[in-house]
């Protein structure tokens with residue numbers, strides 16, 4: 710793989726009581742790539758996402774987001790005195806979507822995208838009361854940006870509908886647009902094809918490619934749809950029972966004995 714190193718997960722461990730969800734997980738994500746994290750149910754993929762995006766603190770290990778202005782370690786952001794929290798991870802440039810869609814369903818599609826941009830809006834009380842020039846400008850920029858993303862995900866016609874009224878496939882696209890409105894360098898998509906029909910899945914793969922190729926955003930994807938994964942991934946990391954068992958190109962993974970064994974539930978030694 711060519712691009713600069715963007716995300717580095719080093720010896721990530723996450724326990725829940727006696728359950729070891731992630732055990733010394735190590736992998737890298739290169740800039741401008743689509744990297745997929747795959748594995749059987751319960752392998753620990755979503756837990757990795759939750760640690761990378763600051764929803765969970767890792768039990769041990771480090772997660773670095775590298776950039777032109779240096780590197781940040783996600784755990785340090787969470788532990789920072791007084792200000793620490795997952796919003797700092799979003800500010801550092803990591804956004805995500807969820808396995809179970811989590812939109813603000815009683816808000817309009819447009820409002821969902823405006824909420825995502827609250828950081829870049831002028832939230833000064835007096836500016837709001839007197840509707841200053843800066844306040845109006847920032848508000849206009851946010852609305853324009855929201856419409857750019859609505860066009861990109863083909864939802865502009867739905868701007869004023871309630872998010873909860875959209876079809877499942879459209880809600881999935883709205884979640885991606887909302888994450889993109891935070892202006893991330895890395896977007897983590899948790900099973901974005903779940904529940905989509907074949908037509909919607911093709912549209913989704915085109916959208917994910919567009920994120921990489923036109924928007925220059927790096928994509929980290931969890932997905933069970935192997936057709937989609939093999940079709941769009943530059944790099945694949947395979948997990949089983951909390952650990953990374955193999956990684957490489959789609960071609961390498963397709964022919965990997967350990968990966969095939971993990972999916973079929975057999976030991977490589979048994980097969981030999």
Ligand SMILES: Nc1ncnc2c1ncn2[C@@H]1O[C@H](COP(=O)(O)OP(=O)(O)OP(=O)(O)O)[C@@H](O)[C@H]1O
Pocket residue numbers: 725728729730748749750751752753754755756757
């Ligand atoms: N909050 C939690 N509390 C307790 N156990 C958890 C928690 N989150 C995950 N686990 C456990 O950690 C293990 C890994 O779960 P995780 O959701 O990360 O797997 P996954 O690979 O994403 O699975 P799937 O593909 O089914 O979504 C499972 O045994 C799960 O039950």
